[in-house]
Amino acid sequence: MSTGARTVTAPGRSGVVGARVPRVDGKEKVTGEAAYAADIALPRVLVGKVLRSPYPHARLLRVDTSKARRVPGVKAVITAEDTPKIPHGLFVKDTYPLALERVRYVGDEVAAVAAAIEEAASEALELIEVEYEELPAVFDPLEAMAPGAPQLHADRPGNIAYQLSVERGDVEAGFRQAAHVIEERFTTHATYHAYLEPIASVVSYGHTGKLTVWASAQEPFMTQAELAEALHLPPSDIHFIQPHVGGAFGGKTMDDNHLYISCLLALKTRAAVKLVNTREDEFVASRPRVPTVIDLKVGFAGDGAIVAKEARVVSDNGAYTSRTPVIMRTTCIRADSLYRLQNLRTHGYLVYTNKIPTGSMRGFGNPQMHFALESVMDMAARELGMDPLALRLRNATQAGDVTVHGWRVASCGLSECLERTAAEVGWRGARPAPGASGTKRRGVGLACATHVSGRRHFGNYDGSSALVKVNEDGRVVVLSGEGDVGQGSRTIFAQIAAEELGVPYEDVDVTMADTESTPFGMGSHASKVTFVGGNAVRVAAADARRQLLEITARLFEARAEDLAIQDGRIFHRELPQRALTVAEAAKAHIYRQGGEPVIGKGAWDPPSELHDKTFYGNISGAYPFGACAAEVEVDVESGEVKVLRIVSAADVGRAINPMLAEGQIEGGVIQGLGYALCEEIRNEEGRVLNPNFSDYRIMACEDIPVEVKAILVEPVDPYGPFGAKGLGELVVAPVAPAVANAVAHAVGARITSLPITAEKLFTALRRPQASRPATPNR
Amino acid sequence: MSPRQKRQLSLEVNGEPYELLVEPHWLLVDVLRDQLHLTGTKIGCGIGVCGACTVLVDGQAVSSCLALAVDAHGKAVTTIEGLAREGRLHPIQQAFIACGGFQCGFCTPGMIMGAKELLDRNPAPTEEEIRAGLSGNLCRCTGYVKIIESVQVAVRLLQEEMAGEAGAPVSPGPGRHAAVGSGQGGAR
Numbered sequence A: 001m002s003t004g005a006r007t008v009t010a011p012g013r014s015g016v017v018g019a020r021v022p023r024v025d026g027k028e029k030v031t032g033e034a035a036y037a038a039d040i041a042l043p044r045v046l047v048g049k050v051l052r053s054p055y056p057h058a059r060l061l062r063v064d065t066s067k068a069r070r071v072p073g074v075k076a077v078i079t080a081e082d083t084p085k086i087p088h089g090l091f092v093k094d095t096y097p098l099a100l101e102r103v104r105y106v107g108d109e110v111a112a113v114a115a116a117i118e119e120a121a122s123e124a125l126e127l128i129e130v131e132y133e134e135l136p137a138v139f140d141p142l143e144a145m146a147p148g149a150p151q152l153h154a155d156r157p158g159n160i161a162y163q164l165s166v167e168r169g170d171v172e173a174g175f176r177q178a179a180h181v182i183e184e185r186f187t188t189h190a191t192y193h194a195y196l197e198p199i200a201s202v203v204s205y206g207h208t209g210k211l212t213v214w215a216s217a218q219e220p221f222m223t224q225a226e227l228a229e230a231l232h233l234p235p236s237d238i239h240f241i242q243p244h245v246g247g248a249f250g251g252k253t254m255d256d257n258h259l260y261i262s263c264l265l266a267l268k269t270r271a272a273v274k275l276v277n278t279r280e281d282e283f284v285a286s287r288p289r290v291p292t293v294i295d296l297k298v299g300f301a302g303d304g305a306i307v308a309k310e311a312r313v314v315s316d317n318g319a320y321t322s323r324t325p326v327i328m329r330t331t332c333i334r335a336d337s338l339y340r341l342q343n344l345r346t347h348g349y350l351v352y353t354n355k356i357p358t359g360s361m362r363g364f365g366n367p368q369m370h371f372a373l374e375s376v377m378d379m380a381a382r383e384l385g386m387d388p389l390a391l392r393l394r395n396a397t398q399a400g401d402v403t404v405h406g407w408r409v410a411s412c413g414l415s416e417c418l419e420r421t422a423a424e425v426g427w428r429g430a431r432p433a434p435g436a437s438g439t440k441r442r443g444v445g446l447a448c449a450t451h452v453s454g455r456r457h458f459g460n461y462d463g464s465s466a467l468v469k470v471n472e473d474g475r476v477v478v479l480s481g482e483g484d485v486g487q488g489s490r491t492i493f494a495q496i497a498a499e500e501l502g503v504p505y506e507d508v509d510v511t512m513a514d515t516e517s518t519p520f521g522m523g524s525h526a527s528k529v530t531f532v533g534g535n536a537v538r539v540a541a542a543d544a545r546r547q548l549l550e551i552t553a554r555l556f557e558a559r560a561e562d563l564a565i566q567d568g569r570i571f572h573r574e575l576p577q578r579a580l581t582v583a584e585a586a587k588a589h590i591y592r593q594g595g596e597p598v599i600g601k602g603a604w605d606p607p608s609e610l611h612d613k614t615f616y617g618n619i620s621g622a623y624p625f626g627a628c629a630a631e632v633e634v635d636v637e638s639g640e641v642k643v644l645r646i647v648s649a650a651d652v653g654r655a656i657n658p659m660l661a662e663g664q665i666e667g668g669v670i671q672g673l674g675y676a677l678c679e680e681i682r683n684e685e686g687r688v689l690n691p692n693f694s695d696y697r698i699m700a701c702e703d704i705p706v707e708v709k710a711i712l713v714e715p716v717d718p719y720g721p722f723g724a725k726g727l728g729e730l731v732v733a734p735v736a737p738a739v740a741n742a743v744a745h746a747v748g749a750r751i752t753s754l755p756i757t758a759e760k761l762f763t764a765l766r767r768p769q770a771s772r773p774a775t776p777n778r
Numbered sequence B: 001m002s003p004r005q006k007r008q009l010s011l012e013v014n015g016e017p018y019e020l021l022v023e024p025h026w027l028l029v030d031v032l033r034d035q036l037h038l039t040g041t042k043i044g045c046g047i048g049v050c051g052a053c054t055v056l057v058d059g060q061a062v063s064s065c066l067a068l069a070v071d072a073h074g075k076a077v078t079t080i081e082g083l084a085r086e087g088r089l090h091p092i093q094q095a096f097i098a099c100g101g102f103q104c105g106f107c108t109p110g111m112i113m114g115a116k117e118l119l120d121r122n123p124a125p126t127e128e129e130i131r132a133g134l135s136g137n138l139c140r141c142t143g144y145v146k147i148i149e150s151v152q153v154a155v156r157l158l159q160e161e162m163a164g165e166a167g168a169p170v171s172p173g174p175g176r177h178a179a180v181g182s183g184q185g186g187a188r
């Protein structure tokens, strides 16, 4: 095992790292062969269905399932009484798989049914009698914090699920030095992951006493552990197999109740159960992005240096706690490492409301603060009479920095990302002037962002492990428990293994994650799979290579150091005619007395550390940076914003596969535009008003800007596998502020509340101080 | 549960004739997935807005989550499973692999069927026509950029195939992961 060893040493051996190779799962996916959870067919599988609360807050007086049980074909009707009543939650255990005594949001799971056919399950659902006593409810987090507000959880007074304070340097002294202080309130809203595959699971339970689980979950081993705890089973009695997953974006961390319920139904019926969310289930009971109210105050010296920052963050937890304590912490802390700032103070409050519980969504709390901070940067540039690009470059974090929270930034392409995105929208030397024609105004804006590549947290571990098997025909199989939810991890692992081992990419397969056969991995979160999982694969491949060289050395009676592997051939460096294939070496190693297969083993834990009590510490092994620039056209009559061009540059360390890396950027940017402009879960008195894709609009092909450009910046990280860092989440964060800044540039009106709708802009344009024509900040 | 009257349904799916007994309210997507086990066709929304369930019925793109199975009586249905012929991927499928026109792949069967109908109707669409033509198919992963590119490459591959370059047929290529050519490198 290598802990935090610098891994960029030996050069690649197959030239496949950095190549646009096709994905390993391509043929399955374009032919419909790839099986997702809902496609898993088992004989006599039962259909599951869930009954949800119609009230935002109520006492459960009576749940009578007797009529429902009598429907022919119904095998089980369960309520909290049929469960171990163990609450789950990674940080605050307040979520029961089925509501216990009280419901706290519209959508809260009350009962579940398993039946032989769908019609019977639906009929049974209708026959469950529930008597509710409605309780006063609260929907706004600021109101929920106020004295006298309805209380959601008895052990969390004031509806505070979690709070934190962090302070560095001398904030008061910092503000005293400030020539300009910007102070503003920003609000961000709830958005939904909108992965195309609704959450689904097939769970089988029989006489082996094991639960076999196929589910659209993004963290195989963590899901296994969390299920085990809430179901009161040993983890090894839960065999989790990850099928193809139709996108996750943080929404398939299984913090919601879906998978607990399908497992409970299987346990109760001792049978196989399939539970598939409808899209409406998803909108009312998954775990959407955390809405926030951010009061931000930032002081700047006359030369643009940031001298102090103060923030108060209120995060809307909804009715139960998923990963929101750490999401809120991310909102409070992460963006501080974008710039060289020293004096700051932040208070954060995570507040319960009677709404859908919120959770992790691509960026993990980071897009929220980046919207606020990066809007403030442009507001400050205007006050200072500085170019917004120059102001950012003035403060930007650089490689070698130790940031205010103790991040050790080994590689950093922030300035390059800023310069290249800006140049792409015509920002050469200075910001181009806003344009006008008829009722249309044009402007450009930019913003930047930082994120992590994994985050040390769980039992002081942030690592991964892998096995690399070399078969007797020379083909290679990589086993990793990280899984793939669509981002392409299996392809990246195949490239890394091929490169390290010296075999052709086409000879490498990567298995699906399976808790019984693949080694431990924590799965897709914190943009860590390429960085951490990829390093583990690289270490395992190096181990397999060492074995192949030693085998060949014995056969050749040579020294292993004198041998090399390239393109699947092992040869003597000085006597290249002395050579054999990887297949021959692997075969010779097995078919002999005392033979054994070639299996490389690898584990890797990054050179990061747990933060201390004050949240200071180098929490991740590598930090990606990025920037985004947008050109918009605003119709001043209607307030409509059209994004004409969007450019995103990401410091990925090294792109293992540029085609996949660009795909991450493009997809993230379009999700970011949805967050900025059109997506919003609308809620009225606790009811979701738009629980479907016709009322909740994600961007379609015709809605995207005419020009979407991805730029890869590759400073090569010393710890990344072949230099690669995390990418997936980073790219979302700068999009909304870039658009807000472009809108302000075009029309002079600053929108501080997401999404930037035509209505909001229409109103802002008619406010007296904003109705003046656009005044460009240079 | 009241016993319902089942009806005889004769249809052709991917060139194979089928005789099925279906209830009048059954949806085409459920019959394809649950009766015929053709699970390549996906359900993303169930209300006709995401396009994941797109199949061709007599050459027309149809949201099979809205279509009644009985309405396909006497018709020919093509699903994603029917596109590759004799182990050879259709040029649109090859183009999606070569350009990385998918990530999770859940929208892909519907997207490819949508693209198939588009290119059947209009073999040389402009970029704008591609954008408009695919707007009934949502994708959350890719941001569409590489999907548009895939369709553009598919147009070229189809043209080459039409031109009948006998010596250079479009084939899945020698590499196991490859779509076109050697597998080292995509469309550019």
Ligand code: FES
Pocket: B042, B043, B044, B045, B046, B047, B048, B049, B050, B051, B052, B053, B054, B063, B064, B065, B066
């Ligand atoms: S599932 Fe048919 S259109 Fe969405």
Ligand code: FES
Pocket: A195, A196, A246, A247, A486, B101, B102, B103, B104, B105, B106, B107, B108, B138, B139, B140, B141, B142
């Ligand atoms: S590839 Fe995932 S939805 Fe399109």
